[in-house]
Amino acid sequence: MAVELRLMIPTRQAEPDDRELVQTIREGDELAFEQLVRRKTSKVYALCYRIIGNAEDAKDISQLVFIKLWENLEKYDPTYAFDTWLYRMVTNVAIDFMRNKQSRENAVNSNLRLVKTEAEADQGVLVQRKEIEQVFEDVSACLSPKQKTIFVMNQMDDLPSSEIAKILGCRESTVRNHLFNARKSMQVQLQKRYPEYARLWSAGSVE
Amino acid sequence: MTSCLEFRSLFHAGTNDPALLGHLRSCDPCLDYAAHLDPDVMFRAIGGEDLVPPGGVDAFVEDVMRAVHVRSKEDVVESHHVLSWPRRLAVAATIAASVVGGTLVFEHERQPLPAAVQVAAVTPRPAVAQVKLTTKPVVETYSSANATIVEVPSESAGDTTKIVMVIDDKLPADL
Numbered sequence: 376m377a378v379e380l381r382l383m384i385p386t387r388q389a390e391p392d393d394r395e396l397v398q399t400i401r402e403g404d405e406l407a408f409e410q411l412v413r414r415k416t417s418k419v420y421a422l423c424y425r426i427i428g429n430a431e432d433a434k435d436i437s438q439l440v441f442i443k444l445w446e447n448l449e450k451y452d453p454t455y456a457f458d459t460w461l462y463r464m465v466t467n468v469a470i471d472f473m474r475n476k477q478s479r480e481n482a483v484n485s486n487l488r489l490v491k492t493e494a495e496a497d498q499g500v501l502v503q504r505k506e507i508e509q510v511f512e513d514v515s516a517c518l519s520p521k522q523k524t525i526f527v528m529n530q531m532d533d534l535p536s537s538e539i540a541k542i543l544g545c546r547e548s549t550v551r552n553h554l555f556n557a558r559k560s561m562q563v564q565l566q567k568r569y570p571e572y573a574r575l576w577s578a579g580s581v582e
Numbered sequence: 583m584t585s586c587l588e589f590r591s592l593f594h595a596g597t598n599d600p601a602l603l604g605h606l607r608s609c610d611p612c613l614d615y616a617a618h619l620d621p622d623v624m625f626r627a628i629g630g631e632d633l634v635p636p637g638g639v640d641a642f643v644e645d646v647m648r649a650v651h652v653r654s655k656e657d658v659v660e661s662h663h664v665l666s667w668p669r670r671l672a673v674a675a676t677i678a679a680s681v682v683g684g685t686l687v688f689e690h691e692r693q694p695l696p697a698a699v700q701v702a703a704v705t706p707r708p709a710v711a712q713v714k715l716t717t718k719p720v721v722e723t724y725s726s727a728n729a730t731i732v733e734v735p736s737e738s739a740g741d742t743t744k745i746v747m748v749i750d751d752k753l754p755a756d757l
């Protein structure tokens with residue numbers, strides 16, 4: 376007599392991936408949307424913060440992104456990666472915000488940063504992450520919203536130019552051009568306002 | 583976890599190794615070292631980690647869901663304002679029925695009446711006692727040495743009505 380033994384091992388239900396979550400949301404499950412928001416909040420906020428450079432504005436823009444996501448979820452084509460689609464939404468909203476902000480402020484702050492003296496610069500510099508954040512905010516003010524977005528995605532989010540091209544819906548060569556121009560403009564700004572870092576940068580191989 | 587020693591031995595300009603970049607983003611002395619070799623990593627040190635919005639993720643998600651609920655309710659209200667297809671059809675049918683019905687009634691009234699009805703319709707009604715309308719002069723007699731009388735000429739030859747203007751400075755105001 377054959378005896379069948381079945382081992383009952385409790386298994387943890389795997390988390391649905393992004394596409395599955397989107398499908399569930401489309402079927403009217405708001406809790407699934409909450410789960411998706413929770414999953415993507417940190418990434419979306421981080422990208423917004425690095426593009427916009429202000430915590431409160433970045434928070435508002437991130438919330439706006441998720442509301443737009445809710446309203447446009449029907450338009451998502453699951454044959455594409457969800458993150459690419461989400462990043463496109465983030466960059467569109469953030470770039471719009473930056474353009475409006477730039478037209479309001481017209482880079483008022485661009486010349487207000489205290490320039491260190493040559494003597495101070497000669498004393499050498501210890502590169503510290505915290506200060507670099509401030510330096511970046513100052514020198515990136517000269518970039519166009521698109522240039523800054525591309526620079527942030529490439530340098531801080533480690534996205535390759537091919538992926539950035541997909542997100543922005545442009546050619547890879549356009550992304551590389553923007554990157555090149557962004558570096559060039561930032562180097563000029565760095566030279567003008569942070570000579571101590573500029574010396575460092577010019578010592579290296581900036582394209 | 584990459585140690586500082588490993589980092590310095592493995593790091594080279596233009597690296598995209600996530601482990602090395604991860605170390606770079608958490609260690610200032612190694613960032614300083616790397617930035618001298620490859621200045622491009624200077625700004626790369628900023629990224630790499632996910633950030634938490636002010637107030638925390640829970641509060642953020644709560645705000646988003648609240649906004650989404652508000653939007654959903656607005657959509658429901660809007661969809662109630664817009665008539666559904668069956669309702670639109672019902673309204674259209676009612677309007678069409680009214681127009682057709684009205685046209686039929688109108689056409690029916692315009693048709694000539696039967697002869698008997700016509701005779702009845704032209705039968706003169708009993709004569710109503712006619713009241714003769716006459717004008718009564720307000721001032722019957724009036725005499726004044728200062729009065730000037732002007733007669734307004736009539737507009738047509740057959741007009742027998744005479745209009746006369748009396749101009750008198752001493753005429754009492756209540757006349």
